[in-house]
Every structure is written in structure tokens, then in C-alpha cells.
């Protein structure tokens with residue numbers, strides 16, 4: 001793909017003053033061999049770049065935009081809030097409104113603490129779990145992403161439970177050693193790890209709907225097994241719902257699977273497009289946070305009035321518009337339109353509600369990252385660039401999911417399905 005001359009020039013300038021030219025690595029479009037378009041405006045389902053090219057967007061800012069870009073009511077709420085001051089460093093009513101809404105929607109949350117990103121939410125939830133249990137080890141799953149906190153940037157290459165090996169430079173082995181990595185979809189491995197380390201495990205952390213290395217939908221029985229293991233060993237089960245929260249159901253994956261974790265983390269949709277993260281759970285657990293308890297956690301811009309207004313307004317609209325049913329219907333439409341076009345080429349649409357992913361594998365549903373087709377990245381690159389030439393923007397990696405929003409119509413999802421069909425043919 002070739003972007004226009006303005007994006008090209010901006011990228012060259014950016015590369016001089018920003019590492020790789022981007023503020024978050026995947027935006028560099030390296031996996032699809034290109035230069036990213038520099039976006040100057042967005043509205044509804046469209047983003048427009050510095051060269052005036054408009055794309056039909058399915059990145060959705062990587063998850064936050066359940067209402068689409070620049071929803072007028074969200075923009076109005078942000079504008080009004082900003083005019084009253086952008087930060088106070090003191091409590092504001094918006095925090096109470098958003099926290100109350102979260103507590104109403106979530107089957108897990110009685111109390112919630114706000115932060116400014118998903119990374120911070122998970123980092124803080126893990127600290128709380130360690131503080132509450134007095135234990136140090138945390139279990140995560142290969143292929144699950146939980147933000148970029150040191151001890152969570154760990155992945156195991158094998159399907160066996162192994163002691164963590166850092167997957168980023170700059171993560172001390174001693175930190176990574178406190179993280180135990182398990183394979184998804186494997187009850188026996190989890191049982192084995194708990195037999196050996198159960199007494200030192202503070203928390204099991206999982207994306208109940210793993211959506212950061214493909215969309216690796218888990219069997220409910222596997223999640224139930226983790227619930228049982230943690231309950232009997234005194235570890236906390238943390239659902240990282242930074243993507244799935246307020247996206248796949250009002251109460252996220254916890255509601256969808258009817259499994260109640262001990263703590264839950266939110267980000268993306270909860271901020272209505274502004275930087276917001278949150279973590280919450282029962283009062284009995286959350287009271288261990290400072291100033292009530294001994295687990296310290298803080299933030300200069302946490303509970304920011306402008307961000308709170310955006311999040312509260314977005315959630316209010318989602319509830320009013322019966323969003324979750326509408327997003328499910330739209331996702332089903334995409335699946336119905338795309339499946340007959342993809343199947344002859346050995347490609348499968350994996351979907352939960354408004355979150356979708358193209359699986360280039362054949363045979364069994366893909367539930368673990370090591371089962372993703374080896375040629376997925378190569379096959380995706382061609383597909384991605386053909387769609388881009390057609391003005392359709394997908395996340396620039398075979399391992400990233402796509403998102404629908406309430407701004408998308410049946411016509412938009414049909415156009416995506418047809419685009420895939422044409423590109424594969």
C-alpha cells in the first residue's frame with residue numbers, strides 16, 4: 001500500500017522525533033509492510049488522513065469506539081466538561097456517575113477505582129490481589145495481553161506451564177519469575193500448576209475472551225475450571241475485560257459466561273474514547289486500597305472530569321440504544337455475509353458480538369496462539385493491502401481483531417464481506 005505524500009512526509013518527520021514514528025508499536029504498520037496514514041479527522045465509521053483520503057474504519061481505535069467516531073453527544077459532553085476545567089485534582093461528580101453505572105452493569109463490581117489506561121488497571125488489580133492474599137505469584141496465559149507492566153510482558157513459547165521468560169528487553173528476570181505462564185484451553189496444565197505452586201499464587205489473570213493474539217474463544221468449561229481452582233486455593237481470579245467489558249454484553253464476559261471473577265479490569269469502551277481504565281470488585285476486596293487499606297494506588301489525572309464525562313455519556317447511550325443487541329445483530333450479519341465468501345479459501349470468521357477475527361486455520365477452532373496457521377501473517381498482508389486500496393481499514397496485523405460500532409450499518413458490513421471475497425478470489 002502507498003499512503004499519500006503528506007502522510008509519507010509526516011511519517012519521515014515523526015521517525016526523527018518519535019521512536020519508529022509512532023506512540024504505540026503496531027501503528028507503524030510494519031506487519032503489513034507499509035507506512036501508516038496520519039489521521040486528521042474521524043466521524044462515525046470513517047477516518048480521514050492528511051492527504052484527504054477517507055477510509056471505512058474497522059480498527060475502531062483498537063476497541064474503545066463502540067459508538068463510532070465523534071458521536072455528537074459524547075463530543076458535546078467532552079466540550080461542556082472541558083469548559084468547566086480539564087482537571088481539578090479533587091473529587092468530581094462525574095466519577096460518582098461513572099462508578100455507579102459500572103456497578104449497575106457489572107455483575108462483579110461493588111466498588112471501582114479509576115486510572116488512565118488498561119495497563120494501569122491491570123497493574124493495580126494485580127497489586128491489590130497480592131496485597132489481599134499476601135502471596136506473590138501471578139498466573140497468566142500465553143497469548144493473553146494485559147498491557148505493558150513489567151511482570152505481565154511475559155509469554156511462554158511452549159504449551160507446558162513454565163516459569164516466565166521475559167518477552168521484552170528491560171524486564172528483570174526476577175520480576176518475570178513471579179509470573180507463571182500457562183497455555184489456554186488446557187485444564188490439566190492449570191491443575192498441575194496449582195498442585196505445585198497453589199499456596200504461593202495470588203491471582204490468575206486471564207482475558208476471558210482472549211482478543212490480543214487472534215480471537216481465541218475459550219470453552220466455558222475451561223474458565224469454570226479456573227474459577228474452581230482459584231476458589232479452592234485462595235487465589236483471586238481476575239478477568240481482564242479491557243476489551244470485552246461493556247463490549248460483548250453490559251456486564252462483559254463475566255455476564256456472558258455467567259462466571260463471577262474476584263476482580264475485573266476495564267479500559268477502552270469505559271472511557272468513551274478518552275483515556276480511562278478502571279478496576280473493581282466486591283467492597284470487601286476493594287477496601288484494601290489506600291486510603292482505606294494498605295495497598296497504595298494513585299494518579300494525578302485519575303477520575304479526570306473530561307474523561308469521566310465521556311465514559312458516562314458513552315455508557316448512557318449504549319444502554320439507551322439497546323446497543324448490545326444491535327451490535328450482536330450487526331456481527332451476525334457480517335458473519336452470514338462473509339462465511340460463504342471466506343470458506344472456499346479456507347478462512348473462517350471468528351466472532352463474539354461486535355468483535356471479529358479472520359482465522360486462516362482449518363479444522364478445530366483455534367483456542368491457543370500456537371495453533372494459529374503459520375502462514376497467517378503472509379496471507380493477511382495481501383488481504384489487508386487490497387482492502388486498503390478499496391478504502392477499507394483493518395487493524396494492520398493478522399493477530400489483531402476488528403471492531404464494529406453502532407455507527408456501522410448492514411451496508412458497511414456487507415461491503416467488508418464483499419471486500420474480503422474479492423481480495424481472496
Ligand SMILES: *Cc1c(COP(=O)(O)O)cnc(C)c1O
Pocket residue numbers: 116117118119120122145146147148207212240241242243267268277
Ligand atoms: C488494550 C488492553 C490492555 C491495555 O490497555 P491500554 O489502555 O492500552 O494500556 C490491557 N488488557 C487488555 C485485554 C487489552 O486489550
